[in-house]
Amino acid sequence: MDNSGTVLMPGGVRDLLPAEARRKRELENNLLKLIRSWGYQEVVTPTFEYYDVLATALDDMLHNQLYRFIDENGQITVLRPDMTTPIARLVSARLRDQEFPLRFCYTANIFRRENHAGRQREFYQAGVELIGAAGPDADAEVISLAAESMKLAGLNDFTITVGHVDVLTGILKGAGYSAAEQEQAKIALSKKDLVTWEQLVENSQLTGKYKKLLASLPYLHGGIEILQEIDELVKDEAAQQGLKSLRHVWKILSYYGFCDQVCIDLTLLRGLGYYTGLVFECYVQEVGYPICGGGRYDELLAKFGFPCPATGFALTIDRVLDALDKQSPSYDDQIPDYFITGSDMGEVVKKARELRQDGFIVEVDLTERPRREAIAYASRKGIPHILVMDHDEKVE
Amino acid sequence: MNKEVITFALPKGRLLPLVEKVLKDAGLMAIDLERDGRRLVYSDPERGIRYLICRAADVPTFVEYGAADLGIAGKDVILEQGKDICELMDLGFGECKFVVAVPESKLELYQGGLSAYLSRFGRLRVATKFPKVAESYLRSRSLPGEIIKLSGNIELAPLVGLAEVIIDLVSTGRTLRENKLVAIEQITGATARLVANRVSYRVKHHQLVSFIDAIKKVHLPPC
Numbered sequence: 001m002d003n004s005g006t007v008l009m010p011g012g013v014r015d016l017l018p019a020e021a022r023r024k025r026e027l028e029n030n031l032l033k034l035i036r037s038w039g040y041q042e043v044v045t046p047t048f049e050y051y052d053v054l055a056t057a058l059d060d061m062l063h064n065q066l067y068r069f070i071d072e073n074g075q076i077t078v079l080r081p082d083m084t085t086p087i088a089r090l091v092s093a094r095l096r097d098q099e100f101p102l103r104f105c106y107t108a109n110i111f112r113r114e115n116h117a118g119r120q121r122e123f124y125q126a127g128v129e130l131i132g133a134a135g136p137d138a139d140a141e142v143i144s145l146a147a148e149s150m151k152l153a154g155l156n157d158f159t160i161t162v163g164h165v166d167v168l169t170g171i172l173k174g175a176g177y178s179a180a181e182q183e184q185a186k187i188a189l190s191k192k193d194l195v196t197w198e199q200l201v202e203n204s205q206l207t208g209k210y211k212k213l214l215a216s217l218p219y220l221h222g223g224i225e226i227l228q229e230i231d232e233l234v235k236d237e238a239a240q241q242g243l244k245s246l247r248h249v250w251k252i253l254s255y256y257g258f259c260d261q262v263c264i265d266l267t268l269l270r271g272l273g274y275y276t277g278l279v280f281e282c283y284v285q286e287v288g289y290p291i292c293g294g295g296r297y298d299e300l301l302a303k304f305g306f307p308c309p310a311t312g313f314a315l316t317i318d319r320v321l322d323a324l325d326k327q328s329p330s331y332d333d334q335i336p337d338y339f340i341t342g343s344d345m346g347e348v349v350k351k352a353r354e355l356r357q358d359g360f361i362v363e364v365d366l367t368e369r370p371r372r373e374a375i376a377y378a379s380r381k382g383i384p385h386i387l388v389m390d391h392d393e394k395v396e
Numbered sequence: 397m398n399k400e401v402i403t404f405a406l407p408k409g410r411l412l413p414l415v416e417k418v419l420k421d422a423g424l425m426a427i428d429l430e431r432d433g434r435r436l437v438y439s440d441p442e443r444g445i446r447y448l449i450c451r452a453a454d455v456p457t458f459v460e461y462g463a464a465d466l467g468i469a470g471k472d473v474i475l476e477q478g479k480d481i482c483e484l485m486d487l488g489f490g491e492c493k494f495v496v497a498v499p500e501s502k503l504e505l506y507q508g509g510l511s512a513y514l515s516r517f518g519r520l521r522v523a524t525k526f527p528k529v530a531e532s533y534l535r536s537r538s539l540p541g542e543i544i545k546l547s548g549n550i551e552l553a554p555l556v557g558l559a560e561v562i563i564d565l566v567s568t569g570r571t572l573r574e575n576k577l578v579a580i581e582q583i584t585g586a587t588a589r590l591v592a593n594r595v596s597y598r599v600k601h602h603q604l605v606s607f608i609d610a611i612k613k614v615h616l617p618p619c
Contacts, residue, residue: 161598192482192597195589221601263598283595285400288462289480290595 012114012121019333024124024321027153028107031126031315034152038145040105040128045086047109051076057085057303059274065112079111084297084312087129092304100132100308107317120318127294127314131301134309136245139278139296140252146282146292146313147258153320154327155284155291159261161221162280163268164246165295170239171230171266175214176205190269194218218267224250226264242277249278270295278311286326291319334361339378341365342389351389402445402596402603405464407452408433411490411588415468418487422610456481456591465596466604471586472565476526482592485608490588492567494529495579496522499554506580510539510561517560523553524563533563533583551575 009015016024032042051068058066058081067079080086083106091102107126114121128145130138143160150158168189172182181200188196201215213233220226227243234243246264253259270279270293279295294313301308337360340348352362363383365374371388378386388395406415412429419425427440429449438447450458455469456479467481470490474483498506506513514520520541524530527545534541544559551571553559563583566572572579590611592604 159599191480192484192592192594194482194484195486196483198486219605221598263601265598281598283599285595285599288460288593288595 010121012119014120014122020321022334023324024317027317027320027324028124028126030152031149032105032107034148035105035126035128035145038103038128038141040103040130043087043090043104043106044108045080045083045090045106048077048079049086049089051078053089054078054080054085057088057300059271061271062112065114067111067113080108081112082110083108083125083127083314084129084300087131088301088310089304091131091308092301092306096306101138102129102131104129104131124317125314126317127312129310129312131310132308133311134298136248136278137252138309138311139245140249142294142311142313143249143262143278143280144253144256144258146280146294146315147253147256147261149315150282150284150292153315153324155320155323157284158291159263159283160258160280161263161265161268161283162246162249162278163264163266164242164278165269165275166238166242166277167230167234167246168266168269170236170242171214171217171233174206174233174235174239175201186269189218189267190271192218192267218265221263221265223259223262223264230266245278274300280313282315284323286323287319289316289319291316291323335381336361336363336383338362338385338387339365339374339381339383340387340389341371341374341378342387344389344391347389351387400444400600400603402466402600402607403448403464404445405448405450405455405458405467407455407468407470407588408449409452411452411468411470412449414489415487415588418489418611418614421614422607424607424610453477459591459593462593462595465593465600466607467591468588469591471584471589472526472529474589474591475584475586476528478528480594482594482597483589484592484597484604485590485611487588487590487611491585492565492587493585494526494533494563494583495566495572496533496561496563496581496583497566497572497577497579498561500576500578503578503580506561509581510541511537513560514539514541520561521559522561522563523550523559525550526563526565529583530563551577 055063062081066081069077071077087104095102105128107124109122110125111122128142130142143162147160169182172185177185185200188200197218198215201211204211204214206214210233213230220229224247227246234240250259253262268279268281270281274297275295276298277296280293281290282292283290292313292315296311298309301310338355340352340362342348348364352364355362367374375386385396406412416425416429424443424445425440426442427438429438436449448458448464452470453473455467456474456477458464459467459481460479472492472494496510510520520539521544522530522541523544523546525546525548527543530543544553546553550562550564553562554577555575597604
């Protein structure tokens with residue numbers, strides 16, 4: 001392909017123009033500030049790593065979306081397809097002897113080979129990982145922090161849906177499904193293919209009201225009260241434990257005042273085989289994809305030889321920006337506070353320096369155009385203060 | 397409960413009159429769609445619904461991106477596109493099926509199915525408009541076939557030696573018969589489905605469920 005002299009870009013990557021880049025930077029800074037105030041520390045990991053190292057821990061979906069390269073030694077390297085795996089690698093390799101729990105956060109660009117046209121292949125995430133805390137308090141902290149992040153980003157009208165992998169598995173086991181059928185059911189539910197789900201319900205060993213209850217599972221959306229309804233379907237120990245932790249999480253969310261925006265849906269699944277307990281996603285009406293998602297992944301670190309419970313979330317910055325853009329599209333370029341021009345360059349520099357130190361944005365005239373033109377330029381740009389520093393006079 | 401407007405993507409073409417009838421029976425649509433098909437957007441402010449008239453194959457795209465909350469799409473389109481959408485309900489109409497078809501004149505070569513054919517012949521080329529459906533079919537049967545994507549008139553391919561077999565969508569089977577092709581295997585059936593955007597499904601859940609209930613009341617899909 002001949003791209004010489006053209007300005008083409010591959011699909012799924014984008015430029016951010018000044019107003020967009022500024023909005024992104026401010027958003028990321030604000031998010032990091034919030035997240036740090038909860039005791040999380042930022043970490044940075046490499047953009048690319050060895051395939052062999054990360055691959056052991058990646059789920060199938062991410063595995064199929066890797067950008068791979070071969071380095072000069074013939075080793076396969078990959079661009080990071082998420083931040084959770086590199087952070088799990090980092091903790092397993094370096095921080096085993098630390099006092100737990102560890103709280104880490106990041107903002108990073110992520111690379112995935114998305115096949116759908118229009119999906120970003122390089123996108124930005126901000127997120128947290130809470131490592132070495134097993135209980136529902138940790139789950140609640142992570143959801144609450146995700147909710148605070150949504151609010152901070154200016155997306156006040158968000159919804160969080162919460163599910164629990166163990167509860168769903170317990171319900172499917174209780175329905176008498178074989179391991180293969182459970183898998184099938186989970187695939188149908190994760191794709192929200194309710195037509196297949198209904199067929200599976202038909203084949204279950206349940207009868208009468210239990211069968212009806214099972215069929216209604218994907219339609220059960222609501223507060224803590226819906227757990228009452230499915231209590232009868234949940235028999236095994238792990239699922240009971242899951243229900244207990246959902247109730248606990250709900251209580252803590254109510255202390256934070258988020259219950260109105262949280263909805264329980266036991267059929268929420270975020271991919272298969274990766275999450276081990278509570279999972280959640282955040283949505284806003286403006287964007288057709290989840291803005292934020294996360295959950296418990298107690299088995300991931302074991303894949304790096306360090307069994308350790310963990311939970312976290314990642315928020316997709318691009319989608320937040322899309323949502324904000326739909327709320328208020330006009331986001332202007334940054335306008336300087338001062339424009340300084342004049343023949344006395346020494347004075348110009350001195351004044352600019354003073355003003356910048358005081359926190360103002362100062363643009364210095366670089367052109368040798370006539371005074372009138374320079375001033376016209378600055379007023380066209382909407383710069384409120386124009387200073388002229390000539391040898392003989394100083395005018396504002 | 398938020399009473400936001402629901403955007404509903406409807407497929408242009410053969411499904412549209414059937415869809416219109418179901419929605420009217422269910423009391424969800426109080427407007428008439430024009431027959432000439434020029435108008436693309438209809439508003440039903442009383443019921444808080446906006447209808448988009450889309451190409452049938454584009455409905456999943458509108459829904460996936462959230463440009464529409466709900467849509468009606470054929471299962472054939474859904475299977476081929478593999479879009480990330482919720483499939484809420486089988487509407488039961490618009491039935492057609494994916495089949496593997498071969499030339500009548502060569503039928504005997506395929507008596508034992510495609511795997512038997514492949515034990516005697518080295519090459520199996522499959523002409524289709526639905527490469528994803530064809531690929532997942534071949535993969536699920538461990539058949540090493542080569543897929544040749546065409547845009548239409550698939551029936552031509554085996555006649556001129558471009559492919560050994562075709563995988564196509566048929567409703568009555570007339571086109572196959574007219575081109576002297578025989579279906580040797582049905583891959584899967586496909587009917588019209590009610591689909592929803594994943595976020596709308598959560599954020600506007602109660603409204604969507606009331607839609608489903610209204611449709612179910614008047615239109616129980618065949619079991």
